[in-house]
């Protein structure tokens with residue numbers, strides 16, 4: 405490393421000289437005994453950090469979230485270049501350029517929509533502003549399940565009429581038309597930029613499947629290139645076209661949620677099994693050509709949409725095939741069981757083998773383990789888990805990270821198979837309030853500061869044993885994040 409081309413900056417914000425006044429961000433804190441607090445919001449009040457403005461040259465802004473109760477607490481100071489002092493020293497290597505950021509967000513599941521709409525109109529608006537407006541945390545990605553998943557109140561697809569190969573009876577559900585679509589339109593109206601919408605299907609209609617059911621072990625009948633596989637590709641196109649009628653256009657679709665789940669005996673909720681070979685051939689023969697010939701040919705195709713422990717194996721099978729590979733843009737990963745496989749072996753290896761395909765996080769949530777189930781209001785451990793996983797992903801070429809349900813109720817549902825989990829926003833419809841959890845702020849430290857198009861650059865820190873990240877905005881602004889500490893540095897490069 406040529407030190408002369410690096411920029412050494414010392415920041416005072418981690419030292420005792422900078423005192424932050426707790427509570428000034430206006431969080432109405434409530435403690436439920438899980439390590440930290442939630443911020444309560446209602447129809448007329450919600451704490452907000454406001455829009456972020458870049459500091460003048462030579463200065464930095466910092467934002468701190470702490471277990472003790474700070475929530476995006478703003479601080480500022482002067483950058484000391486080439487300092488040898490005791491403060492945090494960052495060595496920035498601007499010529500070491502890595503991936504460009506795509507964005508951060510969450511999923512508009514049926515459950516999320518039901519919970520948001522269970523609030524009064526004023527509280528709904530506060531909640532959507534928190535996620536999507538520039539005064540909120542500037543989410544730019546929304547994953548939209550195609551038809552039902554476990555976070556629905558019933559099992560359905562858009563084409564449940566047996567033998568409907570032409571999809572003559574394809575219809576969006578009331579869940580789309582009455583709930584998800586109006587909410588997505590409101591979210592889009594609050595966002596200064598077009599949202600990056602991402603579609604994933606959980607199961608094909610039962611009549612298309614080997615097991616004649618939405619749940620359990622089953623895959624598409626026949627073979628890639630055959631009648632059912634063509635109909636299933638067409639189903640995706642119909643979905644994109646129907647949403648486009650509501651002015652909702654999709655940035656990307658995945659080849660299907662967790663294809664490994666549909667290969668497990670008695671899997672308890674909607675799933676569609678694919679081996680990597682079947683996925684490769686379905687993309688090459690059916691989905692790729694159908695999308696290319698459709699009215700939405702620029703929609704990206706992301707493969708896998710499953711846990712990273714399947715990498716790099718899955719990517720090798722699918723992306724080594726030039727017929728499939730030419731239709732594909734990226735590899736989508738879920739965070740479950742991330743501790744089993746090191747990021748470098750799964751994400752790093754995949755990136756180095758196939759650098760022209762981006763890696764993107766499409767699902768994560770807390771409270772999914774049998775030993776640590778459901779909602780834990782105010783959990784600080786879960787906030788650290790989120791931040792740590794996002795940092796690890798960003799340090800291994802991932803371009804964005806998508807949380808699971810945007811909002812859940814206090815039991816962690818609704819979920820028709822009782823697969824209850826946690827969410828950064830938990831709604832109490834009875835009191836017409838919602839709670840912003842510590843994980844909401846973990847998301848904020850990335851979504852609010854690492855804008856689309858900013859680029860990760862090399863950085864090392866003098867005293868930080870956890871991974872950090874710095875991204876370059878335009879030509880000279882850096883926005884970085886350590887676990888729950890944000891720093892925006894303004895310095896010449």
Ligand SMILES: *[C@@H]1O[C@H](CO)[C@@H](O)[C@H](O)[C@H]1NC(C)=O
Pocket residue numbers: 407408485486
């Ligand atoms: C910082 O130190 C490097 C290496 O010694 C030097 O090249 C650079 O000019 C210094 N920068 C400033 C602003 O003093």
Ligand SMILES: *[C@@H]1O[C@H](CO)[C@@H](O)[C@H](O)[C@H]1NC(C)=O
Pocket residue numbers: 432446447448449
């Ligand atoms: C909303 O919360 C604020 C702050 O706690 C409170 O002053 C206000 O009365 C609440 N509004 C309603 C409608 O409950």
Ligand SMILES: *[C@@H]1O[C@H](CO)[C@@H](O)[C@H](O)[C@H]1NC(C)=O
Pocket residue numbers: 592598599651
């Ligand atoms: C459609 O959405 C775009 C933003 O994505 C907006 O600029 C445009 O005005 C919308 N058109 C209609 C007819 O709502």
Ligand SMILES: *[C@@H]1O[C@H](CO)[C@@H](O)[C@H](O)[C@H]1NC(C)=O
Pocket residue numbers: 669670
């Ligand atoms: C799957 O479910 C069937 C019917 O309930 C049951 O007989 C069978 O033992 C289950 N198999 C496994 C592996 O759990």
